[in-house]
Amino acid sequence: MDDIDAMFSNLLGEIDHLSQSLTQADGDPGEDAASRENSFSIGFTDLNESLNELEDHDLDALMADLGPKIPQQESSSHEGISSRDNAQASTPPTSPKFTPTNFLTSPTAQPSSQVKKEEPQTKAEKIKLALQKLKEAKVRKLIIKVLMSDKSSKTLMVDERQTVREVLDTVFEKTHCDCSFDWSLCETNPELQIERSFEDHECLVELLSAWTRHSENKIYFVLRPQKYVMFTEPQLFYMWKKPKASLSGINSQAKELLIKESFGGSTQIVPDLEGTLYLKEDGKKVWKPRYFVLRASGIYYVPKGKTKSSTDLACFVRFEKVNIYTTSNYRQMYRAPTNFCFILKHPCIQMESPYIKFLCCDDEHTLSLWVTSIRIAKYGTVLYKNYQAAVKRASTLQGFQSPAHKDRSNGHTSLGNPHPGSSYVEGYPHKPPPDFLPPPPQAKHL
Template sequence: MDDIDDMFSHLLGEMDHLSQSLMPAADPPDVVPASQRESTFSIGFTDLNASLYELEDNDLDALVADLRSKSTENTSGSQNQIAASAVTEEPGPAQIPPPSNAAESSEELQMDESQTKADKIKLALEKLKEAKMKKLIVKVLMSDGSCKTLMVDERQTIREVLDKLFEKTHCDCSIDWSLCETNPELQIERGFEDHENLVEPLSVWSRHSENKIYFVLRPQKYVMFTDPQLFYMWKKKTVCSSEINEQSKQLLLKEHFGGSALIVPDLEGSLYLKEDGKKVWKPRYFVLRASGMYYVPKGKTKSSSDLACFVRFEQVNIYTTTNYKQRYRAPTNFCFMLKHPCIQKESHYIKFLCCDDEHTLLLWANSIRIAKYGTVLYKNYQAAKTRASSLETLHCTARNGKFHSHSTVFTGRSTNHVEDHPHESPPDFIPPPPPPGHAQV
């Protein structure tokens, strides 16, 4: 009983410290320092000016137009004199000087284009300071080492950002494409869920954070829906994926996700838990419930009355890890972490767990996602399938249209060529190159 009292007191103390550390300051400053304010505008760049320069011209034009409209809305209730002065300060088409002559050199043209973009960036910087809506310029890394620069605001979901990337990269629009955040300091990564707003998790990154965002394929993203038998029939070890037909899979999905209440996988088993502040891992028997993870205390049974709460999922996210066998002497490298998203450095509030093999890690990581997000995850999956199907149809139509257009031009040109030069053979047909980014992503 003394040990239980000590453990309970220690737990209360930890909860109190954690709540205090996560509480906002009592008197937040009214004016955010310029250095901090600027850091919220771009992710993956040294400064805001550099991130704006990396934006494509159409994205930069859209940003300026959006900020102008917001500025107009914000000043609509002001005095006419103030509104008039604001309008006169904005450069209009009449203020752009006409070209001096038609024979202007290419060097001067490049300077004019550069100056135009510089003017747009200057205007965007001014409007960003006035805008109330939080916006981020984000550098998204690709698997081949290239990157794409996007402007996102606090309203945009991961699903919308993925659609933007589909347009920019012309990839296959698979439901497995994901946006992932990585934290090199903790050696962890997490795939964002499609319903999340991208700006929210990025806003907790520190100013000099080395965290990055990747656009990658993650086949395990919706494995709980493509292969539900792995999670809801895991106790039947003789069942293989090949033995389950599509109709049986649909019945499992309807049974566990189609009702009024979500049914969480009845998952339990032994995992290794890292002790706080030590490179020591001890086995514990864990049980998954809709409200969180529970463990069996020493000397107790697996009955619900004996289970002790290990962690609840409301305030934590699940992250997969790399190389913890070397870093923390974990029994295997198949580890995962549970932590609050605001914790960006090593802390004793982080829960480290280790699995025996990759399959066990797959079961626990995705079952925890089901318990945390519930039916929202299934809606994400359905929306992703619908969107992928529609985008693929559009891309196929566009490709067929381009091919037809090129074929028509070739036929006409080759005919004229033969008529004008009957002794020459028509040139070989060179098909149009694939859309940019298709092969790299």
């Protein structure tokens, strides 16, 4: 009986400990307003700085959104709120610095005369406005700073409904650049020395929500010649086993047929890619060669002592929960055999972790093959739709551009012909511009 009582007491203790852990995970309700105020923007010191950087029309739009949404009953942002929906509509949740959160804070009460001016006249208008405000109250808004290659920056206000493609269009309007479909928004992580180009269909606010407390990550607006090279030069990935000299002579009709066969059917065709890559052992700076095979569901490899037959293949990683990132200076940072490395990780992992998969290639061409082919396997026909939309948008915007700008974005880019003006060789960050990916301590600048 004594043993049973002791076991029961231990069980109660474990349940109590688990309850406390879940309570802490939901956020500390006693966090002060000053720390909350620092959680509304990406790339700024505080909320006031980000608001001051907004252009007049963006600030007017923000104030119009915030004005009539929330009644005066919100007397304090420190009081607990039982309903999650009410919490989203009244006060931002506690979250780490530089992490995107709901931007809808309690507005200052407007004079009654001003409210009456904006009051709808008919019942139908009142219902329409009420539904709109209820919908808007759940939309997260974010002020972000996008860095340019010339070290300038642009401040944007985005919400969770906007895709990366829509944000790129906004940047085009602010920068008056050539509007090429090679332009990308990229995130950089100095902690891991990695970067990734966002895909056009992804929602930017959702992507930035993975950033952690005190994150040093940044967003860059840069040219990426490799962004859609699988459609401008599809033979490089679907016919990669053939000699390179024969691939350069393929005409446009053959390329279109290859794209149609790979992306126009009922099923997605993934490049039949396989070869030897170096795998970093967990917790060690030791890299071992392994034979890897690409499939639509993920990457498989041949374990030590096994043959290359399909029955001996073991699953290395699946693509559902991971993104692919290119790296910088891993030869010095992790003693990689070369600097042509890439990693596969969950987007929420922002620092070194045993759940990150490190792979290294012999040369730049092999790196290009694997990174682009993995993107094809992960996103499939969505990439082709992104490409078609980007080309259409670029041609529309170029109608208003000067001839010099048109010439820059009309040419296609191959693996060995970087886009003019790009700071990257073949679109990868092993030759970054200054301050793009700061090296780790005691590492030399490239």
